[in-house]
Amino acid sequence: MTGGAGFIGSSLVDRLLAEGHTVLAYDNFSTGQRSFLVSAAANPAFTLIEGDLLDTKRLNASLRDVDAVYHLAANADVRFGPDHPAKDLEQNTIATFNVLEAMRVNGVKRLAFSSTGSVYGEAQVFPTPEDAPFPLQTSLYGASKLACEGLIAAYGAAFGFEGCIFRFVSILGERYTHGHVFDFYRSLKNDPTTLRVLGDGSQRKSYLYIGDCLSAMLVGMEQTRGAIQVFNLGTDHYCRVVDSIGWITEQLGVTPRLEFTGGDRGWVGDNPFIFLDCTKIRRLGWAPKLTIRHGVERTLNFLRQNPQLLEAGA
């Protein structure tokens, strides 16, 4: 599990350990949290390696005796890409190449990869299916994940790699450490009277609860063999930013004045509408159990119970 100390990675570590698997987590703790691995560390089937994916020597040595790689480590920050363009290249594209090469030299061929709905750029078809029209990239983050997808598929063709590429919507839930719920809660905790909202609040986004995300990944990996498969992961609904703000402020019991920065998107490369067609993964028997609203509420509960994360976060 690369990124094994991260939000999704550590949650998947716990899930796989609970299912009786032996799990090796690899993380450089650039954004991962040691506290997320406390439970795992008590399990003898768990091993942690503190390492960077750009350290190919350590990485190659770590993949001995591994059956499958869940590659979740990434620079997951879509918004600040233009501030440091090399970061997505290094931590996503090159890091993924290093993972694939480490798998190849160790004879490991099964892989799950966390991609993103951002690879659709500004989609023209909603809900957006996996075989949507060939998109033009709109963010450095999406471009780097697209590059990773291409590498993985090419390794599939060249070296017989198999497994799944999962294109996530935004994931919410326990251990969530960045994103709009995080930003809004931190802001409202500091000042409950005013909330600054990027864009005009009409941006429509999809969110998936972490528990549903993990189930989908496991279903995908269990039920696909042979060539690399691509699956969208999301819910059958979307919400507007202002809807989510309504749920958050209601739960917190605050009534801030909303200050919109204006425009139909929050930042350069922001996508004003993300809504994925998840028919393909649903055909394997998976369905999300939580609504977007429930996911937002659980996320907020988690953040309220873990105030230390607010200081650690982005």
Add this chain to the structure above:
Amino acid sequence: MTGGAGFIGSSLVDRLLAEGHTVLAYDNFSTGQRSFLVSAAANPAFTLIEGDLLDTKRLNASLRDVDAVYHLAANADVRFGPDHPAKDLEQNTIATFNVLEAMRVNGVKRLAFSSTGSVYGEAQVFPTPEDAPFPLQTSLYGASKLACEGLIAAYGAAFGFEGCIFRFVSILGERYTHGHVFDFYRSLKNDPTTLRVLGDGSQRKSYLYIGDCLSAMLVGMEQTRGAIQVFNLGTDHYCRVVDSIGWITEQLGVTPRLEFTGGDRGWVGDNPFIFLDCTKIRRLGWAPKLTIRHGVERTLNFLRQNPQLLEAGA
């Protein structure tokens, strides 16, 4: 002009010089040929920098006072990708990132990029349009070019870069130094009685003559402003490998026995059918002047007149 000493790059150098432009060629001569720049070197409007795109210091210094970048340097070898997976990553993806960063720090925003029809993987729609269904990559080469395309589009969105991504079919003509005409001619020169053919010879491919390719690139760059545009470049026809062999052997006056290695493709990642829909670039007024057969014949003539290239080639 990155890759300014290469087949397409040096041809475009000559064309741009003939049109009165000032041209700076940047090439590491890994596959470029000094002989291709003899004519250019006699022109005071031409400068050559011998440098590698991984040498960011030299690259950044070279892009001062540049209006537009034609980024043609690449590892253009689609067939041997699995023998050295890092090569496509370094020479295509990372090199392109370095070009984009050098442009950004120098305030250069116009770009033409040589991509490939290989980014369509094994297309499901023929002729394949630019907005074909989101493809799965089948070669490390295609994956690396897709990564470059994504980076370029993201730089367009983030930093206002403009220009064209051209998805080429195989290009033929004078200064051609690798590919099937090269391989077949070299083989028949050594032994005109037998010709080994990868696959079953039924693979259907498109080819475009270099002169037509250059015209299309210039038309695209002249007529598009604003966001990054993607254009397929090819002819409205395709041929089978055995058709091309027929033209080559007829021109050489030889009648080899054909030994097919078998299977519907020549190598891992070979695409048995490449045929691009070029309606979009044709709408700008461009049309190819030479047929595929004429392109093959001119290529063969050029190779016969330049036997020294057969030893230099791959």
